[in-house]
Amino acid sequence: MVKESRMTDAPPGSVAPSLPRSRSSRRPLLLCFSHLRWDFVFQRPQHLLTRAARDHEVIFFEEPLYRPGATPRLDLHETPEGVTVAIPLLPEGLKGAAAVAAQRALLDGLLAPEAGRPMIAWFYTPMALEFATHLRPDVTVYDCMDELSAFRGAPPCMMDMERALLARADLVFTGGRSLYEAKRNRHPRVSCFPSSIDAAHFVTARTPQPAPADQEGIPGPRIGFFGVVDERMDTELVGALAAARPDWSFVMIGPVVKIDPAALPRLPNIHWLGGKRYVELPRYLAGWDAGFMPFARNESTRFISPTKTPEFLAAGLPVVSTPITDVVRDWGPREGAEGLVEIAAEPVGFAAALQHVLDRPRAAWLKRVDRRLAQLSWDRTWAEMQGLIATVRRGAVRAEVPVGAASTVRSGP
Structure with missing residues (x-):
C-alpha cells in the first residue's frame, strides 16, 4: 500500500x-x-x-x-x-x-x-x-x-x-x-548497534489467534523459520531435521533468492509458504511451538547478527540456532548459565535441542526473556544514532581522531 x-x-x-x-x-x-x-x-x-x-x-x-x-x-x-x-x-x-x-x-x-x-x-x-x-x-x-x-x-x-x-x-x-x-x-x-526489537509487534504472537489459511492444516508440533532463504541457510540441515523427525512440521516463511528453489529439500513435513508481510508474522508465529535458525556456517554468515533472534523471543518462542558467532555471544549460554537461545551444530544435536525446548517449562525462561528485551528497542537505537548525528552536525567530532580511538559499542547485550 x-x-x-x-x-x-x-x-x-x-x-x-x-x-x-x-x-x-x-x-x-x-x-x-x-x-x-x-x-x-x-x-x-x-x-x-x-x-x-x-x-x-x-x-x-x-x-x-x-x-x-x-x-x-x-x-x-x-x-x-x-x-x-x-x-x-x-x-x-x-x-x-x-x-x-x-x-x-x-x-x-x-x-x-x-x-x-x-x-x-x-x-x-x-x-x-x-x-x-x-x-x-x-x-x-x-x-x-x-x-x-x-x-x-x-x-x-x-x-x-x-x-x-x-x-x-x-x-x-x-x-x-x-x-x-x-x-x-x-x-x-x-x-x-546490534539487532533490536519492536517488542509490541511480536508479543501479540503470545496470544492465541486464528491460524492463517495456509498454516491451518499443518499438524503440530510446528517448528518455524522466517526470513530470506538464500545461501545463508543450511538447507541440508533443514532436510536432515525433517527426515529425522517426521512427526514435526517445519514451516518456512520467506522469499527464496539467489538459490535454485528446486534445490530446496522437499519432504512432506517441510512447508515452504513463501514471503509474508511484516504485519502478518505474529499471526503465523502464534501457531508455532518453537523457532529455529538453520544458518549455514560460511563467509556469508560470518558477521551476521540476525534480527529474528529477539523477534522469536518477543513472540514467546524458544529457538535453536546453529553456532553463529553473534548469536552465541549475545544470546547463548554463558558461564554455566542457560542461554536464552539454544545452540546446536549438527542434525542429531539440533533435534535434541529442539526436543529440549519443546519439553521445557517456559514461565521462568519467559521472565528472563522479558527482562532482556526490556533493554532493547528500535526507538532507543534510533535515538542513540540521532544523538551521534547531532554531535557531528555541531562539529564536535570533526577534528582528526586517531583511527580506533573513538570507537564505541552501543546497544550491546
Whole structure:
C-alpha cells in the first residue's frame, strides 16, 4: 500500500519531480542508498527509517530495475510511514558507465529542487558511491548491516568501494558485534548497534489467534523459520531435521533468492509458504511451538547478527540456532548459565535441542526473556544514532581522531 505513486521520465539534463510536500519543507533530508528493496522484507533499514521519517524527509533510493525499451525515469511513491521510495527504471542492457550516468542524472534531478536543505546521506551499499560521490551532505552515515562483499554475486569492486565510503563517512554504525570488530580499526567513529526489537509487534504472537489459511492444516508440533532463504541457510540441515523427525512440521516463511528453489529439500513435513508481510508474522508465529535458525556456517554468515533472534523471543518462542558467532555471544549460554537461545551444530544435536525446548517449562525462561528485551528497542537505537548525528552536525567530532580511538559499542547485550 502506498500513498502516492508517480512514474516520471527524466532524460539526461531534465528535472525530476519534486518530493511530496505532505510535511514541512524545512525538515532536513535523509537520503538513503540501499541494496535492499523497501517492500522486500521489513528489517533494519525499515525500522530505522520509519522512525527517521518522524522528523526528516526520508528518500529511500533503491538499486535500478531494468525494463525493455524503457527511458530512464524514476518511480516515486510515498509509503504510509512517510518514506519516499525512489526506484530508477533503466532500459534493459544499459550497463557500466552509461548506467551509472543515468542514475546520477536521475538523482540530481530529484535533488535539484531541494538545494540548500540540510541533508544526511545514509549508505547501506558502498556501490551507490559510483553515482553519488559528488554529493556534499552535512553528515554521511555508513550503516553496515552485513558484510556485503561475502555475499553471492557481490561486485568484484565492492571492497574498494567500501574503502572509499569509509574514507568519507562521518559515522559508521554496525549491525552486530562481529561487524564492529571487523570495522572498528578502519574508521575513527564506529558504533555498534546490534539487532533490536519492536517488542509490541511480536508479543501479540503470545496470544492465541486464528491460524492463517495456509498454516491451518499443518499438524503440530510446528517448528518455524522466517526470513530470506538464500545461501545463508543450511538447507541440508533443514532436510536432515525433517527426515529425522517426521512427526514435526517445519514451516518456512520467506522469499527464496539467489538459490535454485528446486534445490530446496522437499519432504512432506517441510512447508515452504513463501514471503509474508511484516504485519502478518505474529499471526503465523502464534501457531508455532518453537523457532529455529538453520544458518549455514560460511563467509556469508560470518558477521551476521540476525534480527529474528529477539523477534522469536518477543513472540514467546524458544529457538535453536546453529553456532553463529553473534548469536552465541549475545544470546547463548554463558558461564554455566542457560542461554536464552539454544545452540546446536549438527542434525542429531539440533533435534535434541529442539526436543529440549519443546519439553521445557517456559514461565521462568519467559521472565528472563522479558527482562532482556526490556533493554532493547528500535526507538532507543534510533535515538542513540540521532544523538551521534547531532554531535557531528555541531562539529564536535570533526577534528582528526586517531583511527580506533573513538570507537564505541552501543546497544550491546
